Amino acid sequence: MIIELGHYCLALVLTISLFQFMIPALGVRFNSNSLMKSSFITAYLSFILILLSFFSLVYAYITSDFSVSLVAKNSHSLKPLIYKISGVWGNHEGSLLLWVLILTFYSAAVALLGRKLPLKLISLVLSCQGLIASAFISFILFTSNPFIRLFFPEVEGEGFNPILQDFGLAIHPPFLYLGYVGLSVTFSFSIAALLVGKVDTIWVKWVRPWTLIAWVFLTIGIALGSWWAYRELGWGGWWFWDPVENASFMPWLAATALLHSSIVAEKRDTLKAWTILLAIIAFSFSLLGTFIVRSGVLISVHSFASDPSRGLYILMLLIFFTGGALLLFAKKASHLKSGSLFQPLSREGALVINNIIFASAAATVLLGTLYPIFIDAINNSKVSVGPPYFEAVFIPLMVPAILLCAFSPMLSWKRAKLENIMERIVAVFLCSIILTSILVFIYNGSASAFLGVFLGFWLILGTIYEFIMKVGIKISFKKFINRSLNLPRSAYGMSLAHIGVAIFVIGVTVSSAWRIDIEQPITIGDKVIINNIELNFLSVNNVNGPNWIAERGMFEVLQKDKNKEFLYPERRFYPASQVNTSEPAIMSNYIFDLYIVLGESINNDKSYTLRVYYSPFLNWIWFGIACMALGGILSLTDRKHRLGYTIKINSATVNK
Amino acid sequence: MKKIYSSLPLVFFFILVIFFFRQLILKEDPSELPSVLIDKSLPIIKLEKLAEYKLFNRENLLMLKEPSLINVWSSWCAPCKVEHEFLLAMSAKYNIKIFGINYKDDKKDAMKVLKLSGNPFYAIGRDEDGIQSINLGVYGVPETFVIDANGNIRYRHVGPILEYDMKNTILPILNSIK
Numbered sequence: 001m002i003i004e005l006g007h008y009c010l011a012l013v014l015t016i017s018l019f020q021f022m023i024p025a026l027g028v029r030f031n032s033n034s035l036m037k038s039s040f041i042t043a044y045l046s047f048i049l050i051l052l053s054f055f056s057l058v059y060a061y062i063t064s065d066f067s068v069s070l071v072a073k074n075s076h077s078l079k080p081l082i083y084k085i086s087g088v089w090g091n092h093e094g095s096l097l098l099w100v101l102i103l104t105f106y107s108a109a110v111a112l113l114g115r116k117l118p119l120k121l122i123s124l125v126l127s128c129q130g131l132i133a134s135a136f137i138s139f140i141l142f143t144s145n146p147f148i149r150l151f152f153p154e155v156e157g158e159g160f161n162p163i164l165q166d167f168g169l170a171i172h173p174p175f176l177y178l179g180y181v182g183l184s185v186t187f188s189f190s191i192a193a194l195l196v197g198k199v200d201t202i203w204v205k206w207v208r209p210w211t212l213i214a215w216v217f218l219t220i221g222i223a224l225g226s227w228w229a230y231r232e233l234g235w236g237g238w239w240f241w242d243p244v245e246n247a248s249f250m251p252w253l254a255a256t257a258l259l260h261s262s263i264v265a266e267k268r269d270t271l272k273a274w275t276i277l278l279a280i281i282a283f284s285f286s287l288l289g290t291f292i293v294r295s296g297v298l299i300s301v302h303s304f305a306s307d308p309s310r311g312l313y314i315l316m317l318l319i320f321f322t323g324g325a326l327l328l329f330a331k332k333a334s335h336l337k338s339g340s341l342f343q344p345l346s347r348e349g350a351l352v353i354n355n356i357i358f359a360s361a362a363a364t365v366l367l368g369t370l371y372p373i374f375i376d377a378i379n380n381s382k383v384s385v386g387p388p389y390f391e392a393v394f395i396p397l398m399v400p401a402i403l404l405c406a407f408s409p410m411l412s413w414k415r416a417k418l419e420n421i422m423e424r425i426v427a428v429f430l431c432s433i434i435l436t437s438i439l440v441f442i443y444n445g446s447a448s449a450f451l452g453v454f455l456g457f458w459l460i461l462g463t464i465y466e467f468i469m470k471v472g473i474k475i476s477f478k479k480f481i482n483r484s485l486n487l488p489r490s491a492y493g494m495s496l497a498h499i500g501v502a503i504f505v506i507g508v509t510v511s512s513a514w515r516i517d518i519e520q521p522i523t524i525g526d527k528v529i530i531n532n533i534e535l536n537f538l539s540v541n542n543v544n545g546p547n548w549i550a551e552r553g554m555f556e557v558l559q560k561d562k563n564k565e566f567l568y569p570e571r572r573f574y575p576a577s578q579v580n581t582s583e584p585a586i587m588s589n590y591i592f593d594l595y596i597v598l599g600e601s602i603n604n605d606k607s608y609t610l611r612v613y614y615s616p617f618l619n620w621i622w623f624g625i626a627c628m629a630l631g632g633i634l635s636l637t638d639r640k641h642r643l644g645y646t647i648k649i650n651s652a653t654v655n656k
Numbered sequence: 657m658k659k660i661y662s663s664l665p666l667v668f669f670f671i672l673v674i675f676f677f678r679q680l681i682l683k684e685d686p687s688e689l690p691s692v693l694i695d696k697s698l699p700i701i702k703l704e705k706l707a708e709y710k711l712f713n714r715e716n717l718l719m720l721k722e723p724s725l726i727n728v729w730s731s732w733c734a735p736c737k738v739e740h741e742f743l744l745a746m747s748a749k750y751n752i753k754i755f756g757i758n759y760k761d762d763k764k765d766a767m768k769v770l771k772l773s774g775n776p777f778y779a780i781g782r783d784e785d786g787i788q789s790i791n792l793g794v795y796g797v798p799e800t801f802v803i804d805a806n807g808n809i810r811y812r813h814v815g816p817i818l819e820y821d822m823k824n825t826i827l828p829i830l831n832s833i834k
Contacts, residue, residue, distance in 0.1 A: 234738060235738060240734055273662065284669075315673070315680060318673075323669060323673070326665045326669050327666055329662060330662050333662035334662055373675050373676070374675060376679070377678050377679070386797070388732060388760070517772070518772070521774075580820055600741045600742060600819060609741040609744070611741075
């Protein structure tokens with residue numbers, strides 16, 4: 001019964017969303033305030049009903065109702081509760097419902113915070129959100145309905161892909177979708193701005209924080225996925241340039257560009273058409289990502305739920321929204337009043353270069369990801385594009401971006417003088433070169449390691465220097481503290497995020513340049529020595545989990561002057577889905593990660609294949625990403641970036 | 657003039673969509689072997705020698721007169737590292753001859769992998785630019801082909817061979833064509 005109720009709510013929201021799309025649009029056309037105002041009610045109502053619908057599916061999962069086809073296919077009564085809940089979005093149908101839930105949540109939030117916006121603008125935004133919602137709900141109802149019942153209920157579920165049973169992955173999709181779908185808000189705002197025909201201060205003030213929110217969630221979401229791949233896939237790597245990963249990375253690159261271009265739009269009242277285009281592209285990348293992952297046009301090492309017929313539907317959605325938006329852009333963008341021209345050597349000039357770099361980076365990732373499709377179409381052959389391409393193309397693009405990142409905050413707006421900052425640049429450059437040389441010399445690193453570590457130091461030192469200069473020099477310590485406490489939180493946010501990038505770069509460089517891999521057969525009682533760490537293989541025991549059985553190896557880790565530690569890599573077997581997985585054991589601290597995987601047994605249980613990866617500074621990668629996300633959150637709490645920004649004055653001119 | 661610039665994104669998008677449509681409408685699952693190759697004789701592939709390892713060419717595969725595997729791998733490919741232990745197991749435990757195609761790889765890196773992790777291959781050939789593998793319909797690495805005693809392609813496996821694949825797909829197929 002509850003499931004039918006959920007189904008009914010979903011179908012009801014399809015109608016409500018269609019109303020949300022049409023009625024405010026008619027209201028704008030005929031200048032009727034009451035029609036326009038209806039968009040608020042429909043936005044709230046859609047969210048509440050979708051929430052009910054979503055919870056009915058969660059209920060079916062928790063109670064293991066195997067008369068529901070989706071639950072029978074993807075769940076199992078023995079699964080731990082948290083994975084029963086995360087199982088709701090661990091499949092195509094349920095994840096789309098989550099997508100729509102988040103979309104209606106954002107619409108309701110925009111409606112709530114945007115009550116005081118010009119009515120015409122906000123109702124066009126909500127109308128656009130309504131159109132997106134109705135398109136996706138009809139997609140769910142007609143091609144991927146999660147509420148279908150089985151004629152003959154199953155007694156037990158078929159289980160659930162065991163490598164997806166992981167805490168990081170359980171919360172990865174909600175974060176990722178909060179990011180993807182968050183970009184729909186800036187998309188809708190851009191459409192509304194194009195329709196109204198002007199981009200004013202309110203528009204810019206809204207776009208920046210909402211982009212920031214989406215960006216923060218996207219950053220966390222991608223990191224969670226990557227963290228999962230690292231701990232679960234047993235390859236010791238954390239990023240594989242796989243189509244699915246690229247699909248989430250492209251919107252992130254576009255959102256990062258958007259974040260920076262909206263600063264220029266806000267501060268200098270220019271670059272507006274470009275900002276609108278970026279907002280359209282960022283959300284289109286989210287749709288494209290959905291298309292790539294779900295349609296099966298590209299194969300991926302961890303794609304799930306691909307189906308060409310669904311692919312056609314998503315392609316239609318993509319054509320409709322992106323094509324429509326770009327058509328609107330082509331027609332209207334030239335009417336937008338463009339702001340003043342500016343000097344290349346200025347803060348805005350540097351931000352434009354940042355935008356060019358990030359847009360090119362997104363384009364190269366897009367090209368690499370879709371290259372197999374192009375080549376297949378052109379000369380009918382199948383190729384794959386591996387990490388060598390991406391590393392060769394992507395890294396050279398990021399080097400100037402990071403070089404720029406350290407000193408562009410030092411440039412002043414409008415017109416900067418190079419000689420004013422030359423002294424600082426030289427100082428930061430020399431310090432970084434010296435520090436890097438010492439480190440790379442001591443630890444015997446390669447040229448690429450030198451470059452990576454240098455970039456990290458350069459960015460950290462440059463950011464700190466810039467921060468100190470902003471507060472002021474040649475003042476007393478007390479005054480310095482006072483002044484720095486008075487700095488806006490967005491200044492802290494930016495510095496923290498940039499330092500996060502630097503920590504990330506150092507983590508990536510050091511963990512790959514000084515990584516040690518060992519793969520060898522091992523028998524109980526043997527020992528392996530890796531970088532002065534002694535690993536003793538003590539025993540193998542059989543253990544039983546809730547829905548798996550496993551062989552658990554026990555390894556003793558001995559380090560000089562440190563307490564003894566133990567690692568327990570497992571080889572699990574999931575009877576429900578008849579799948580074997582390797583659970584790596586990881587010893588992790590701020591200096592290194594020791595990652596061991598117990599492989600297949602050779603010669604009847606006596607010996608095993610052992611893989612050991614020693615990656616120094618690997619945790620710095622996660623720490624750097626956390627700093628970036630925290631920086632974003634810090635900026636969001638700045639008074640200037642309130643989500644519900646309104647201007648009280650001049651409402652008459654805004655409403656015109 | 658400005659209008660032309662602002663229509664450029666639309667034009668690019670339109671071109672992209674044409675490619676997507678082609679891919680979708682052809683409904684060619686890229687993970688399935690082009691049907692022309694299944695049950696056909698192994699196409700001619702010319703590979704280069706990798707150091708002291710025995711060279712894989714069509715002749716020494718045909719001379720075997722027993723079912724064998726062709727595995728396409730590379731040192732830069734992470735999934736290959738995962739399946740490596742199962743390739744070792746198949747060659748050591750089940751005495752299956754595996755022919756390796758080293759795909760778009762660096763000579764030194766490839767040799768390092770074989771030295772460090774063990775060599776599961778009966779013979780190896782290098783396909784430096786990846787062109788020879790295209791004859792086999794290789795889409796990416798790793799891929800594995802099951803070849804019968806007469807040198808005909810019987811099955812294609814895309815992606816890493818995990819324990820499950822080894823026990824439930826590859827070994828049964830090899831047994832059935834013995």
